[in-house]
Amino acid sequence: MAKVVSINISEIKGVIKTPVAEGTFKEDHGLVGDGHAGNWHRQVSLLANESIDKMINFGVPDLTPGKFAENITTEGIVLYELPIGTRLKIGDTIQEVTQIGKECHKGCAIKNKVGKCIMPTEGIFTKIIKGGVIKAGDSIEVL
Template sequence: MSGEVIGVHVSDRHAFSKQAADVITLLEGLGVEGDAHCGVTVQHRSRVRFNPAQPNLRQVHLIHAELFDHLAGRGFDVRPGDLGENITTRGLDLLDLPVGARLTIGDAVVTVTGLRNPCVQIDRFAPGLLKEVVHHDDDGRTVRLTGVMGVVSRSGTVRPGDDIVVELPSGRHYRLDKV
């Protein structure tokens, strides 16, 4: 399994969207250098209010560009960085990865921890978008399409054009859930 980075993004503010960059630096155990969500403990405001001491399992946010293609077909103009991801990918089914999958991206490694759980801010960005990115499957399970979250397992830099190589965890694989 492999894919490619088509965009990298960062924001030093707790804003919904992130700005495109030529390169981002991932810091082991912390996240994206200069990003508002970088830290050992959780940095997302709603989670900080709940428990500021919980570990940051959302250091890096990755979204597959194929989601933007799908949304365009549904009438939404969503571009890389708009939904707050740090890394936009193409050619890799992020949502099908198991917990613990290791992604070598550039010279960095990100370990996948779970799914991004989208919130109402998505509807503030584009009314009706939340219904497009969260729905229920035929078995009644909630399906979240807004990418995956991970932790930085090895520091390094990531640029558009970098390859992404997947290493699956050994043993039993566990389906991603929201983090």
Template sequence: MPDSRILHVNVGAVREVEWRGRLVTTGIWKAPVEGRVALRCVNFAGDDQADRTVHGGPDKAVYAYSREDYDFWREEEGFDTPPGLFGENLTVDGIDLSAALVGERWSVGSTVLEIAQPRMPCFKLGLRVGDAHFPRRFQRAGRPGAYFRVVQEGEVGAGDAVRVLERPDHGITLRYMTEVLTDRGKAAALRAVPNLPEFWDDIAHGRIALE
């Protein structure tokens, strides 16, 4: 990825939003920040998640979405796509995230990040874009973005290059993982991936039934 780079670093605090007659707490509203932003443990400075049982945490510490995938939503689906719309911390350019390998390690700024899993959208993505049915459209599009673990803390800023440090040899991409959700015959192959998040490990070993 010789020309891959960070377009925006996006953060956002938790807020309350009314959704279908009730108040919901969410950190999905994120916006670009200037300068270099510290990444410590599981969060960028100024960023937070409302419920770390399903968002954030070690296996979802950083979420990235690509400019190329945003182009799809803008050109094919008619979306206005400001940076941070889908709640990503890093808006990246020059990267096919769906083709990235689980366990792949990136050097970004002074950090090292490891791809952990694709995004499984919940209702809060629909809340963010004002369409309760959008999470299903997002899932069907096969453009999930990437969740990362933090291997090395540091700082990241817009314009930083993205460099791949390591690529595992199992061949399991984020696209393949999303395909597993609709093709249970592919699930066993996930067992070749070290350090799978619990949800995906359960799928790989048949502890979660797929439709």
């Protein structure tokens, strides 16, 4: 079963995020209080724990949820294989996949600190269709 491992937040974009007990996600905005949120197509970023494990296996130590600046760390779902337009029910929310991967910007704090970034190939972005609360342990359902 696919589930949420962690909700992660930071006030500014492109930095390591801090895990929180739960997050409030607002329609057409994203995670309330997060620097990544706003009225655009990349409101929420998601990365699978399995992708983080790949980096650990490459020899990158001390990787935990939020280190790749993802808002939601997941488990049990291959995010980067979901077609754009796929809708997901996560906690109380409904989200729509808008982008797979991204180009790392120059001076990316994640790449500089971790040495490599997996977000460009395995991270995904969504927009919030229906707002609500998400917490660790919530299920993820492909609609």
